[in-house]
Amino acid sequence: xxxxxxxxxxxxxxxxxxxxxxxxxxxxxxxxxxxxxxxxxxxxxxxxxxxxxxxxxxxxxxxxxxxxxxxxxxxxxxxxxxxxxxxxxxxxxxxxxxxxxxxxxxxxxxxxxxxxxxxxxxxxxxxxxxxxxxxxxxxxxxxxxxxxxxxxxxxxxxxxxxxxxxxxxxxxxxxxxxxxxxxxxxxxxxxxxxxxxxxxxxxxxxxxxxxxxxxxxxxxxxxxxxxxxxxxxxxxxxxxxxxxxxxxxxxxxxxxxxxxxxxxxxxxxxxxxxxxxxxxxxxxxxxxxxxxxxxxxxxxxxxxxxxxxxxxxxxxxxxxxxxxxxxxxxxxxxxxxxxxxxxxxxxxxxxxxxxxxxxxxxxxxxxxxxxxxxxxxxxxxxxxxxxxxxxxxxxxxxxxxxxxxxxxxxxxxxxxxxxxxxxxxxxxxxxxxxxxxxxxxxxxxxxxxxxxxxxxxxxxxxxxxxxxxxxxxxxxxxxxxxxxxxxxxxxxxxxxxxxxxxxxxxxxxxxxxxxxxxxxxxxxxxxxxxxxxxxxxxxxxxxxxxxxxxxxxxxxxxxxxxxxxxxxxxxxx
Ligand SMILES: [Ca+2]
Ligand SMILES: [Ca+2]
Numbered sequence: 001x002x003x004x005x006x007x008x009x010x011x012x013x014x015x016x017x018x019x020x021x022x023x024x025x026x027x028x029x030x031x032x033x034x035x036x037x038x039x040x041x042x043x044x045x046x047x048x049x050x051x052x053x054x055x056x057x058x059x060x061x062x063x064x065x066x067x068x069x070x071x072x073x074x075x076x077x078x079x080x081x082x083x084x085x086x087x088x089x090x091x092x093x094x095x096x097x098x099x100x101x102x103x104x105x106x107x108x109x110x111x112x113x114x115x116x117x118x119x120x121x122x123x124x125x126x127x128x129x130x131x132x133x134x135x136x137x138x139x140x141x142x143x144x145x146x147x148x149x150x151x152x153x154x155x156x157x158x159x160x161x162x163x164x165x166x167x168x169x170x171x172x173x174x175x176x177x178x179x180x181x182x183x184x185x186x187x188x189x190x191x192x193x194x195x196x197x198x199x200x201x202x203x204x205x206x207x208x209x210x211x212x213x214x215x216x217x218x219x220x221x222x223x224x225x226x227x228x229x230x231x232x233x234x235x236x237x238x239x240x241x242x243x244x245x246x247x248x249x250x251x252x253x254x255x256x257x258x259x260x261x262x263x264x265x266x267x268x269x270x271x272x273x274x275x276x277x278x279x280x281x282x283x284x285x286x287x288x289x290x291x292x293x294x295x296x297x298x299x300x301x302x303x304x305x306x307x308x309x310x311x312x313x314x315x316x317x318x319x320x321x322x323x324x325x326x327x328x329x330x331x332x333x334x335x336x337x338x339x340x341x342x343x344x345x346x347x348x349x350x351x352x353x354x355x356x357x358x359x360x361x362x363x364x365x366x367x368x369x370x371x372x373x374x375x376x377x378x379x380x381x382x383x384x385x386x387x388x389x390x391x392x393x394x395x396x397x398x399x400x401x402x403x404x405x406x407x408x409x410x411x412x413x414x415x416x417x418x419x420x421x422x423x424x425x426x427x428x429x430x431x432x433x434x435x436x437x438x439x440x441x442x443x444x445x446x447x448x449x450x451x452x453x454x455x456x457x458x459x460x461x462x463x464x465x466x467x468x469x470x471x472x473x474x475x476x477x478x479x480x481x482x483x484x485x486x487x488x489x490x491x492x493x494x495x496x497x498x499x500x501x502x503x504x505x506x507x508x509x510x511x512x513x514x515x516x517x518x519x520x521x522x523x524x525x526x527x528x529x530x531x532x533x534x535x536x537x538x539x540x541x542x543x544x545x546x547x548x549x550x551x552x553x554x555x556x557x558x559x560x561x562x563x564x565x566x567x568x569x570x571x572x573x
Contacts, residue, residue, distance in 0.1 A: 027106040027125060030087045034101050035129075041096035045135050047080030051092055052134035052242060058127045060104075065119055065126075074133055076242045085110045088128065095132045097172050103128045133173045136218040136244045142202045143216040148250075150210030157207045157254055159192030164253035164354060165204070172216075172244040178235045186252055188354050197222050200247065207251045209291050215247045252292040255337040255356045261318045265333040265360070272327035278311025282323055282366040283466060286359045291335075296350035296357075305364050307466050316341045319359065326363050328403050334359045365403035365468040371449040373430040377442060378472070384439035390423030391481025393532035394435060399472045403447075408462055408469070417476050421533035423484075428453045431471065438475050446471040479532040487531040487539045488519070499560050510555040515544045 045051055052074040057066040068075045077083050079092045087105030095101065107113070107123045115122040157163055164186040169178040180187045189195045191204045199217025207213065219225065222245040229238040239245070276282060283305040288297040299306045308314045310323040318336030326332065338344065338354045346353040388394055395417035400408040411418050420426040422435060430452030434444060448469045450456065458465040482489050495501055502510045502518045519540050522528035530536045545551075549559045 027104065028108075029106070030091050030109060031104045032091055032101050033104075034099065036098070036100040038096055038098040041099070043096070043135060045079055045092050045095045045132065046137070047093060049079050049135050049137050050076070050242065051079055051095075051132060052076045052240070053092070054131045054133065056129040058129075060125050060127060074240065085126075087126070091128070091130065092132070095130070095135075097132055097135060098174070100129070100131045103130055134171065134242070134244050136172075138218075138220070140218040142199050142221055144203055144213055145216070146211060146213040148210075148212035150208055153208035153211070155208070155254060157191055157204050157251070158256070159205065161191050161254055161256050162189070162354060163191055163204060163207075163251060164188045164352070165249050165251045167250075168248040170246045170248070171240070172246060175237065177237045177239055186352065197245075199245065203247065204249065204251070207249070207254075209251050209254050210293075212248070212250045215249055217245050217247075219243055219245075252290070253354070253356050254291065255354075257337075257339060259337040259339075261322050261337070261340060262335045263322060263332050264335070265331070267331040268327055269329040272330065275325045275327055276310060276323060276363075276366050277368070278324060279309065280311075280366045280368050281307070281309050281466060282326075283307045283364045283464070284323070284361050285364065286361045289358050289360075290351075291356045291358060305464065310366075316357075318357070322359070323361070323363075326361075326366075328363055328365050331360070331362045334361060367449040367468050369449075369451060371451075373433040373449075373452055374447040375434055376445040378445050379441075379443035379474075381439035381441035381475075384442070386478065386480070387437045387439055388422055388435055388475070388478055389437070389481070391484060391531065392422045393419065393479040393481060394422055394438075394475060395419045395477045396435065397474045397476060401470045402464070403468050403470060419533065421481065421531070424533070430469070434471065434473065435475070440475050440478055443472065443474045446473060481533075482529065482531045487534070488528060488543060490522075490528050492527055499557050508557065510547075510560070512541075512544055512553065515547075515555065516540050519543070 054068045054074055055066075056064060056069065058064045080089050082089065084092075085105065087103070087109030090109065091101065091103040091105070105126045105128065107125060110126045111120045111122075111124060113122050115124060120126070166180045166186055167178075168176060168181065170176050192201050194201065196204075197217075199215065199221030202221070203213075203215030203217065219227075219242045222243065223239050223241075225241045227239040227241040227243060228235070285299045285305055286297075287295065287300065289295045311320050313320065315323075316336065318334065318340030321340070322332070322334030322336065336357045336359070338346075338356060341357045342351050342353075342355070344353045346355055351357065396419075397411045397417055399410045399412065402408065420435075422432060425432075427435075428448065430446070430448030433452070434446035434448065438444065446469075448471065450458075450466045450468060453469045454463045454465075454467070456465045458467055463469065499510065500506070502514050504514050504517070516537065519528065519530075520536070523530055523536070530539050544555070547555045547559060
């Protein structure tokens with residue numbers, strides 16, 4: 001009741017005032033002149049909102065009676081809850097952040113007849129130059145506005161995930177208070193478990209890698225009534241109390257500490273019969289990138305496969321796992337969380353701490369150190385009575401390639417066979433094995449591991465180090481070898497007068513030319529046989545050298561006999 005009485009009184013006073021003083025502009029309500037209107041107005045102030053604003057209060061004659069700027073902090077207050085003079089409560093409604101207005105308030109909507117202490121005389125018209133900086137409502141939650149959505153999103157941030165992101169942090173009026181970009185370091189943190197201010201804990205949920213969003217939060221979900229001055233070293237400015245915060249966030253990385261590796265985009269060759277196991281040695285190509293697509297490394301750029309044992313700790317744990325069960329020729333994408341990669345520290349300049357790594361791998365070949373030559377008969381010989389054995393002189397054709405199909409060499413290109421004596425170390429061990437017990441006309445597919453081929457070094461320009469080789473061979477002819485160790489054998493009984501038959505000029509000495517002529521005649525007449533596949537004159541020279549005990553270039557009868565009594569030599573007569 002008392003209140004209404006006052007109201008009536010007040011009105012009558014106003015009428016009297018207006019009549020007596022006749023102000024130049026009659027002012028029975030507030031007047032608002034907008035001096036700056038921002039292009040965008042995300043929200044206008046409503047009754048019940050909380051605002052932060054700056055103001056300069058003056059009398060109509062320009063005399064300043066108050067200023068928030070002088071106090072160095074905004075005026076913070078609820079609107080429409082009679083915490084302000086009535087005129088200001090009215091003037092603030094509908095204002096936008098960054099809007100500036102000159103508000104003129106008649107005394108009846110300000111301090112009326114009473115004035116305010118020594119500061120405001122009775123019946124004062126007040127002018128306020130108001131700049132609105134912030135508005136929020138106690139009902140507000142986190143507001144999320146996604147402005148870029150990546151084309152692919154296989155996973156969204158969940159509670160307890162660990163994320164890496166960049167952000168610009170601003171107040172609602174756009175004032176930048178902090179930026180991870182200027183620090184050139186992502187912000188790395190767990191989400192949803194209290195490591196962050198509540199607004200960020202909520203605002204990051206559901207986000208995809210590559211997504212960009214604005215996260216706006218009221219102070220209750222930010223730094224509250226007192227703001228934050230503790231980060232003075234890192235923040236550009238202190239965050240004032242009761243400030244709304246806007247974070248412009250781009251998510252770069254996402255994983256959960258419970259994650260294992262994931263294998264995707266598998267392309268498995270139809271011909272796969274063998275899958276890698278722990279202990280295998282693998283040669284593969286890869287492109288490595290971070291989860292946001294930032295490239296960090298490629299074996300292709302080095303033009304060299306990455307070669308390693310798998311499952312034995314030679315590579316990061318995630319790769320050790322991701323390369324198991326894989327086929328030669330297979331392609332797959334292996335996504336590795338940091339705890340199975342380079343951890344919180346990262347490595348080098350390109351892999352940041354806590355980074356998830358994505359490897360697109362292509363397996364060129366693999367083998368196990370225990371592998372032997374793998375022989376597959378692709379065409380059987382029509383009749384196969386004699387099989388190749390050590391010492392045989394064989395002629396064969398081959399096509400050689402790597403496991404990925406890269407051609408190395410082919411005898412078909414030269415139009416002539418490759419000829420070797422089996423067991424004489426004229427080819428790599430794997431090829432010796434691959435040509436054994438084979439019949440003329442037979443074709444074989446050979447897979448030869450590097451330890452039975454060209455080893456870790458390979459052949460410059462032709463065979464990469466540690467490469468598995470593929471040979472398709474065709475046996476064209478076989479000349480049977482001599483018994484093991486022999487370079488010459490008699491086909492029939494040896495003449496008892498061997499020495500004198502050799503000593504053509506009968507001077508009791510066998511000269512090299514007599515020796516060579518004699519042996520060659522025996523061979524030509526079919527009485528004796530030299531080991532096939534070798535230079536006959538070199539064999540004969542060796543035989544002579546063996547008989548010529550004292551090395552004087554002639555063989556005496558004594559030397560001849562002495563040698564014949566020994567059984568150790570294989571080149572004897
Ligand atoms: Ca002689
Ligand atoms: Ca001699």
